[in-house]
Amino acid sequence: MSISLKIRNHFKTSLTTQQKQKLKKFQALKFRGLQGFIYQILFGSNLKVLSLIYNSDKWGTHWYAKHYETHLAHLRKKKLNILEIGIGGYKDPQDGGGSLRMWRTYFPKSRIFGIDIEDKSCHDERRIKTFKCSQVDDDALEKVLEEIGQIDIVIDDGSHINEHIIHTFKFLFPKLSENGIYVIEDLQTSYWQSFGGSSDNLNRSDTAMGFLKQLTDGLNYAEYRLKNYEPTYFDKNIVAIHFYHNIVFIQKGLNNEDSNILS
Numbered sequence: 001m002s003i004s005l006k007i008r009n010h011f012k013t014s015l016t017t018q019q020k021q022k023l024k025k026f027q028a029l030k031f032r033g034l035q036g037f038i039y040q041i042l043f044g045s046n047l048k049v050l051s052l053i054y055n056s057d058k059w060g061t062h063w064y065a066k067h068y069e070t071h072l073a074h075l076r077k078k079k080l081n082i083l084e085i086g087i088g089g090y091k092d093p094q095d096g097g098g099s100l101r102m103w104r105t106y107f108p109k110s111r112i113f114g115i116d117i118e119d120k121s122c123h124d125e126r127r128i129k130t131f132k133c134s135q136v137d138d139d140a141l142e143k144v145l146e147e148i149g150q151i152d153i154v155i156d157d158g159s160h161i162n163e164h165i166i167h168t169f170k171f172l173f174p175k176l177s178e179n180g181i182y183v184i185e186d187l188q189t190s191y192w193q194s195f196g197g198s199s200d201n202l203n204r205s206d207t208a209m210g211f212l213k214q215l216t217d218g219l220n221y222a223e224y225r226l227k228n229y230e231p232t233y234f235d236k237n238i239v240a241i242h243f244y245h246n247i248v249f250i251q252k253g254l255n256n257e258d259s260n261i262l263s
């Protein structure tokens, strides 16, 4: 047996689980910076590959990476503040964080923030900062925003509970920067009762899809033939909504084009 194999076996058998975890984290931290740099050079603009490398579920489990590329590729080299809700790994504090590192490599000049109901601070690294905070705790979110400043992209990959998705959108969308983008993943829960969704009534405004479908009418509020209609904040500040299988991209901007009908 080679000497290196002997040493490895020795560590494997003599270290406690906690020590092994610490060692794993040390090794990860030591090489992550260099790894990230190499991945950026080799695959920097290929989100599908980055998703697989970083063990995010945005490609392979789900097929979201191609849609992210469509909507975010032109922003790659910009200096943005990006917030992802849901860091991954649930109760395990060491687990998750893959998508945060994926975004950091894909957006080489941006700062990446993550919130999760669990403590994920072990994923704090250069250009990555995590916060322990529920997506429906407005006070905690407000404090997070105070620290981050203005956000340019929000990705909701958190609890996927319909009420939470809608609540967080209503709270965070108005705080997005002028031309910000708001993404919601895993919209399948909109049809699942266990998450507060429904398959029987597809237009219920308390399901994520029902709520989002109502926003699409708002794109055309200038055409409503209603006296005294007061456009909502969302009517006036959403310029596009792109739906794909289980994911939506909502583009913020001034929706102030007049109706083209004269009478």
Ligand SMILES: C[S@@+](CC[C@H](N)C(=O)[O-])C[C@H]1O[C@@H](n2cnc3c(N)ncnc32)[C@H](O)[C@@H]1O
Pocket (backbone or CB within 6 Å): 055, 056, 057, 058, 084, 085, 086, 087, 088, 089, 090, 091, 096, 097, 098, 099, 115, 116, 117, 118, 133, 134, 135, 136, 157, 158, 159, 164
């Ligand atoms: C699907 S995982 C996120 C995966 C990660 N974004 C990725 O692409 O690899 C969902 C995460 O959301 C967190 N979560 C659940 N409820 C939450 C809430 N109310 N607020 C914030 N995070 C929540 C869970 O702890 C879990 O880590």
